Amino acid sequence: MKNILLGVSGGIAAYKSANIISKLKKKGYNVRVIMTKNATEIITPLTLETLARDRVVVDMWEKKYNYDVEHISLADWADLILVAPTTLNIIGKIANGIADDMLTTVISASKAPVYFALAMNVNMYENPILIENITKLKKFGYNFIESDEGFLACNVNAKGRLKDEEEIVKIVENHFTKENFLIGKKILITAGPTEERLDPIRFLSNHSTGKMGYAIAKKCVEFGAEVILISGPTNLENQNNIETIRVKSALEMYDECLKHFSKIDIFISTAAVADYRPKVTSDKKIKKSEGNLIIELERNPDILLEMSKLKEHQKLIGFCAESENLIENAMGKLKRKNLDFIVANSVEYFSKDNNKVFIISKDESIKELEEMPKEYLAEFIVKSIVK
Ligand SMILES: Cc1cc2nc3c(=O)[nH]c(=O)nc-3n(C[C@H](O)[C@H](O)[C@H](O)COP(=O)(O)O)c2cc1C
Known part of the structure; x- marks a missing residue:
């Protein structure tokens, strides 16, 4: 021994x-x-x-x-x-x-x-x-x-x-066992959905649970990294060895990413960030009236794209969920956002405990992983993309 x-x-x-x-x-x-x-x-x-x-x-x-x-x-x-x-x-x-x-x-x-x-x-x-x-x-x-x-x-x-x-x-x-390959690395991870406020009791959001991002954060810590997790609203609990920053909206998530980006080595974006937010939010509950209600939406910043513009030494890893043309769409995002890897999955796994992903790297090689629980998948993903 x-x-x-x-x-x-x-x-x-x-x-x-x-x-x-x-x-x-x-x-x-x-x-x-x-x-x-x-x-x-x-x-x-x-x-x-x-x-x-x-x-x-x-x-x-x-x-x-x-x-x-x-x-x-x-x-x-x-x-x-x-x-x-x-x-x-x-x-x-x-x-x-x-x-x-x-x-x-x-x-x-x-x-x-x-x-x-x-x-x-x-x-x-x-x-x-x-x-x-x-x-x-x-x-x-x-x-x-x-x-x-x-x-x-x-x-x-x-x-x-x-x-x-x-x-x-x-x-x-x-x-x-040679598993400390992230020791000394600082990793910023986003997870969960964002909530885009409409009035005091209503918001636009999505079904993301945050499980994939939390599982990846946990693995990165086990492999020796120091992790900052920026989390949208989820039911998941903070872990005492992960600095977790809770946010609600895409704009709040964006601000936190901007605060930390220059200090990190790896950015992993698993959050399902809302593309749009209501242009006008009401301080009072919106009352119903005759006829339809039209809500105008405006674009949120594309956090991953904005981080890619600030990229110096950092490695960038994106996640994407698509309903069609999974590989083609993922490849497009990888290039457009200057990513090192993209992890692509079908939207059908969005709020599930399991996931099945393809990992596409900058050199366009594609690795298909079997369907498995997100906590196991996290280990495969982290090893494949960061080792
Ligand atoms: C009660 C007490 C607690 C201390 N705790 C720490 C500590 O947690 N970390 C630290 O760097 N120094 C701490 N110090 C100061 C160190 O003991 C001090 O710098 C000492 O010279 C360190 O000597 P060493 O590095 O040879 O052990 C503490 C001092 C006292 C009196």
Whole structure:
């Protein structure tokens, strides 16, 4: 079984490392632990030692009766180094070649892949020096497990919380099955229908459930990505590891896409955005009267097309549902909107649990997938289009 070297640094989430060790051991990994001196103020080595069933290393100068140079032997022993939690301080040191304790020395001396699971106060998390150090380390191949949003020890609800221990362990497992191909990628996904308001109680919308987009968002996170999900009105619940922004209308969805587009690597548009909205909306309920009511509709922005005009390094993936000439229409959209892939399905699957799709890529190759539940399909789609 693989050898995991767990580094624990002095963040308040250090207590969660006990759970990580226990989960890794249950999966059969060999686990050795290095703590920074500061981490021992938060959780005792004894706790981690008991769970790891091995001596926890803190001090580089500790007298031992075996003459291995321990920082080198640990660096060589590791198949993977996971630092959880990782402090701002550790990132600063590694990014600048500082190796002044056991943990930073072992990381610097090892050729094993390193995963830093970040956890800190939100202002520290947004500190431009940290951001620059992370960018630098990513270039050298270091991997980052971004924090979740949630209630922090400093009494605010914000980004900075250590990712759920179960998910950290999943990322370790995925590493060995080569499934972490989206680590470090930021993905923006739109999902669900939009509602175009007519009056306080009426709107125009469609039958989209949002299931396909939510399933894709979940898969992208499992493969290591950081996901922002912009969701129209659906019955689906937010997931705590996906930043979900709820909107109603196409214009609101468009504004949110504009806000985030420059920061992302991949845009996946699964939302069934209304092409038109009522030209005039009424603040009061529209009363019935004799004769017909004519509602004039005006065009909504084509979000995918607008994003394609802003495209720099981003990959763009569109979805389309058609009632006829599926492949021909999808191919037309792929070209017109300068997409990297389009996923085409017939409208008959629109509000169903299953879907059957064709994936068409920029080079016009077509891949037909079997009909299957949307949550399984999400994995095939993500693997085919982003791998
Ligand atoms: C109670 C407490 C909690 C802390 N939590 C964090 C944290 O979550 N993330 C972080 O980067 N620093 C945190 N710090 C600051 C670090 O402990 C400090 O930067 C220290 O120098 C880190 O040392 P190390 O990286 O060698 O473990 C905390 C400090 C205290 C006193």
